[in-house]
Amino acid sequence: MTTCETAPALRVIVGEDDVLLREGITRILTEAGLEVVAQSGDADDLLLRALAHRPDIVIVDVQMPPRGEDDGLLAAVELRRRHPGTAVLILSQFCEPAYGMAVIGEHPAGVGYLLKERVGDVAAFVDAVTRVAAGGSALDPEIIGRMLGQRAPGDPLLALTSRERAVLAALAEGLSNRGIAQALLLSQASVEKHVTAIFRKLRITPADTAHRRVQAALTYLRHAGRPS
Template sequence: MRVIVVDDSMLIRDGLSRLLEDAGVTVAHRLAEASVLEAVVGADSPDAVIIDIRMPPTFTDEGLRAAERIRDRYPAVGVLVLSQHVEPGYALRLVEDYPQGTGYLLKDRVSDIAVLVDALDRVTRGELVIDPVLVARLVGRRRRDDPVDRLSERELEVLSLVAEGLSNEAIAQRLFIGERTVESHIARMLHKLGISDDGGVHRRVLAVLAYLRHSG
């Protein structure tokens, strides 16, 4: 796997790169500015890009906007955005516009190289990855007339794991239940959320969107 690491902090940029290289991942480029990312990706197609949300010059959402441009122009390139803090608004924006091949992780998590490599592997396969800390932060928060309130405790638990990007098999292992039981929970959950069974491939993503909006 070949990746590009983008972070204005040399310490974080080089630290991430070293962790990745030690795990057998090729770091093709280490960039300090989001503004040059598109040109580098266009010249040397990587498998994925890792980029901080807050980049110079304003340290607001430059990294996120650069990630969105990559997803628009180079849909085969997975994008993993990193954040120092839990920011549901940014996560929701990313998921709504780019529900495949993208991920959102907190920087505290990427020191665990297994977590980082797993996230990269999943976004390069076109999956959606959301940090479980963000998912956990959203549990229990309520809005009036929120369809998520209709879910049972177990269905909400399953949905939280779906939001983390886990497969049915992985959810079954995590909850110590059968895979068919997971399928039944998901079917009921989708029905309660008003997500029709139309054969589309994005039903789980729509469920995740409902869950993120649940944060209010």
């Protein structure tokens, strides 16, 4: 007789100095079947807890005590420096792509950046958390929209067609090919062709498919925010 073993729940640490928001996020994740192993309202304490618990993902606000500045962001950067395999989802009130780039560093897999208002869309928020924890990416649609209008001469994204840029923007948001097809009203086969063309034009060499998608998203993030 064999028994079916369920996969262990994703282990999460929540860093947010607003008590109500922190408790709300914790409740949302717990009800979705994730395990919140620790919470903190202080960036220094958050880093210590993350290093001790080694969670799958840390959700962290940019501005936190003790200074009330970018302490949460700095804690996330330090955590990624020490343990690059720990996923990080940044929450912020501000649409600032540089925050995401600071955490990405040399390890682009498992990084997300969402505006705090997205927490209200529970299903999408939980999906973003699980996607980032699995090594994917999640970029806020508002950030992507800002980036779309900023193209610099010599930017590799200029080689893409408008449709390919739209597909890449959706890919950078963390959508699967199926999700991109639904969002852009395309067939899944068309999306696959566009993604292949994007990899070719951005000169992303053949490798693990998930890794190539992260590299494409990273290229988008690095170049789309440059002033024209």
